[in-house]
Amino acid sequence: MSLFYLIPLLPFLGFAINGLAFPKLSKSVAGIIGTIPPLVAFALSLQLFLNFDGQAQIYTLAEWIKVGNLSIPFEFQVDQLSLLMLLIITGVGTLIHVYSMGYMAHDAGFGKFFAFLNLFVFFMLILVLGANFTVLFIGWEGVGLCSYLLIGFWNQKNSYGDAARKAFIMNRIGDLGFLVGIFLLIQNFNTTSYSVIFQEIAAGNVPENVGLIAFCLFIGAMGKSAQIPLFTWLPDAMAGPTPVSALIHAATMVTAGIYMVIRANVIFELSPEVLHFVGWIGLATALLGAAIGLFQNDIKKVLAYSTVSQLGYMFMGLGASAYTASFFHVMTHAFFKALLFLGAGSVIHAMSDEQDIRKMGGLKSKMPITYITFLLGTIAIAGIPPFAGFFSKDEILAHLYHHDFAMWCLAIVGSALTSFYMFRVFILTFFGDFRGTEAQAHHLHESPISMTFPLMVLAVLSVVGGLINLPHFAGGNEFLAHWLAPILPASGEASEVSFLSLEMGAPLLAAFLPAFFAIYLFGVQKSVPAADESITGIQKVIYNKFYIDELYDVIIVKPISVLGNFCSQVVEFLVIDLIVEGVGRIVAYASTEFRRIQTGNVGYYIFVMVLSIAVILAVSLRTWIL
Amino acid sequence: MLLLFILLFPLVLGAGLMLAKPSKPFAIALAGSIIEATAIAYALCPAESANLQFSQAWIPEAGISFTLWIDGINGILIGLTGLLIPFIIASTSNSDKSKNASYLGLILAMQTALLGAFLAKDAFLFYFFFEASLLPIYFLAAQYGGENRTAITFKFFVYTLFGSLFLLIALIYVYLRTPGETHSADIETLYLTARNLSAEHQGFLFLAFFIAFAIKMPVFPFHTWQPDTYTTSPVQGSMLLGGIMLKMGTYGMIRLVIPMFPLGIAQWGLSVSILAIIGIIYGSVIAIQQKDAKRLLAYSSFAHVGLMAAGIMTQSVDGIQGALYQMLSHGINLVGLFFVIEVIERRTKTRELAQLGGITQSSYVLTVAFIVLSLGSVALPLTNGFIGEFLLLKSVFDQEMYLGIISGITIILGAVYTLRLIQKSIFGNVSKVTKDFEDLLLGEKLVLIPLILLVILGGLFPQYVLSYSAASVEKLVALLN
């Protein structure tokens, strides 16, 4: 047994202890028990990362499912990709655990919350460490479960429970696709191990239906990473406590889809049509998310749609085979989006659970640390250099420019929208006059150190995170690209560009202009978004998320419940049971009819007896006489 | 002799309880069922079961013998029966049923009937116990059931009996064609005889067998007795029905139908698979709309069984292994879920989802148990349900891709109705009836906690079970080629 197994095991132990002892353990102890496992796991991952020799290592723990000649072991793989994911999960995870100690301090379910968080970290680690698609699937479904439990953490409220169920069920739709992908892989390779499958493919043993496999796997990614058409659960998932939104619905779980596609890049590379599809789905999601984000007034909803949109960017990158760029964006996004969510959480905490930005304003002076860190996050996500988001997003855009010009243009539009809505939220929250109630104003305060410390760490990462893959033209050495190169297809380097070209200039303009416009509109003119009732026209359509939820309700949810009612009330009783009971009825009817013969009159019986004897005699004598 | 002891011990104990009416029937019944479980565990050790076979002439003139045996396939079901009966008996604790010697006696008598059907190596012996099992469950449901119990139980009884007649006729038909002066009803002889029949005959015989087992499982559209019976029976009756008795149907399919009628399956197998898959979707869609928790579980069980049937009809190692594993997990999960609903009903006097809610605030263990068992039922990886469902779906998918995808919808719909059940019953706000919800008593915890552990262990270490049945299943499938 190597120390490696401790990495997933520790969070599981944390979960087990906190889960079993939940009602009895005091909050401070529960918090510490919950936070230490990811921290130690982070240290262990770091040690693995530093000692990594470039050779993927596979740890086989035990046989799991063995049927016929199919064998699926519990096996784990440590390589370039999983190491980076390990660092993100345990690193950001630890920060968010620390943050939660402050954020959830007044919650009765404190220990339970940490138990769930640890369970999530455990499953997420299984997801990235798995050395075959089935073990990945354990984590894949497991994080879905934790997401369900944490979104519905305050389960007294029915709408939260509904959001949680929606998340789980939409994920399950994707999971079905993923499962089908696994079955197809088993059919073709009789295994789900990455190493075997990728070697077979490298050896030229390409299955005919490789496109279908890639497509099915991508359906799984659509569900988990909230892409069209399975994205509507993510904004609703904001019902969960804010640290959950930061950890699960921004930094880690939702990027599992991207991780999986990168992991299976060998398969995806073989099917250009699917990659094309991935790219366009990503683009459509990015634009849709950004457009809806424009007019949302709930601070977490804006961030949620922004996450949907950023995930879209990552898939766009994948569609253009820019795996490194996408992964780069996964990393920087984990930093700045976790930062923004935690910042929003800090604001919500101070505002006594108010989430509407129309009721905020002027928080700058009251919460300086939150203000500064949120500002850094906003700049990073808007793509303003030299912050982390700029480099990662720009790298995706650069690849798109060479891949598909139309996509590039649309992506620039999305980027402009992002910049606008992020600055809108930022200005409305922190500048201008306070628009909340007296009581809220009185209560305003900066969050405790346990909450501001993670903010500061993440802010630093959001600023300097771009250095990890700094392109050559900016003086970097493209560490990430070199690091990931062994597991990715050989790709042409993005060509050298200058800041003056269209390729470089347009994204910069798209980042700066909308930001200035938002600052002008909300900072200088001090306009405040209208109340819900007075929104009209196209704005209303967008504000109501293009009525997509309603659409799904009409075309999927309603028909299923109508079908269910129809089956249970009509088919069940009028068709099937009628036939079954009908047989019984016929027997009963026949017996009432035949019963009439039984008059009970003895004389009548004797008469029938005599008559019958006579008939029998006649019949038997007939043959005898003739 | 060990097998004979295993078979008869519960019956003797049960009859003793019914006649003597001792003052502590619960303790005696529970202790007896645990002794029985221990004996079964001993018999199931691979080293033991190979040379365990009990044989005694029964009706020698007709070549019918009283032969009991254990192999990898029935071993799983015998293990399931031995495992679940103590839980079912323990689940009466803290209710007045635990003082009712006749009630507990009937449960034990039921165990003998179930074990008999699984242990039998002679087809007529199988049939005998297949039918005999109706009696104890009939009395359990008809005497101790809920509203409208007489009519519903009567329907169940007649319906199953009706199906069994076809089985009997078909069995006799094959039996009369076995070689020898006195013929033989030994299962392996029947295999050889039936396989040599013409395709046309096999088709009819297949249908006759299928109807009997389809009613027992039940498979769409032979299921209309099931939701009512599950709902009306006392909870231990539902546990016996759903946890173990329906497995007689799936077991019969594996043990008799698959090896006997390969040509019959070639004709009808696809239609049966389609029926089973219609049942999966149909049951799930109805379950989504149910208002009564127990009825919801009944329909969910119906949907799960559909998948097992479809998997068995693939005649592949994956499918049969998956079905066997799923029988085990389904039994454990269903018994657990029925018990959770029972615990709620004892305290609130209702199973109406609309009236429940907020229970998680007063009972942590119940919440955990309910969620874990539900996760097993929706086949989350690392729970027992996943292993079976994964293999079953894979087998159906390998056989016919589109059928596999359609039956895969069960994992979505399963999540829909199960999460709805959780949401309505234990999440949300407390209602009038759940306001003073008492936490679990020790006896109730002792039932639920081992079941939770089984759900998780079953998901982590399926290998112990899968490898137990592997050789027998492979032998069975090899017969087909």
Add this chain to the structure above:
Amino acid sequence: MQSIPEVLRTIPLTHYILFSSALFCIGILGVLTRRNAIIVFMAIELMLNAVNLLLAAFSSYYADPAGQIFVFFIMAVAAAEVAVGLAIIVMIYRNIQSIDIGVLNKIKN
């Protein structure tokens, strides 16, 4: 001295047959038409005796004693039957104060 079979043979067989048939039919008609249980009983005895007579006649004509043995059997059974039957009729009379078989339709319900 003629033996009994010889005496019996002095009358032609057809006469026996016709006579027995007539007796039997009278018995049947009695059973069918009368409502008094005792008379029905007597009619049954009549039918039995018709058969007895015929058996005796055939027995002597074919010189086969089996027929006469049967007659004795039937007489013994008839005696037993009368004993049981009359007892039943007495019980019925005690219960419903009537021996009209038309009233005995309780089995219908």
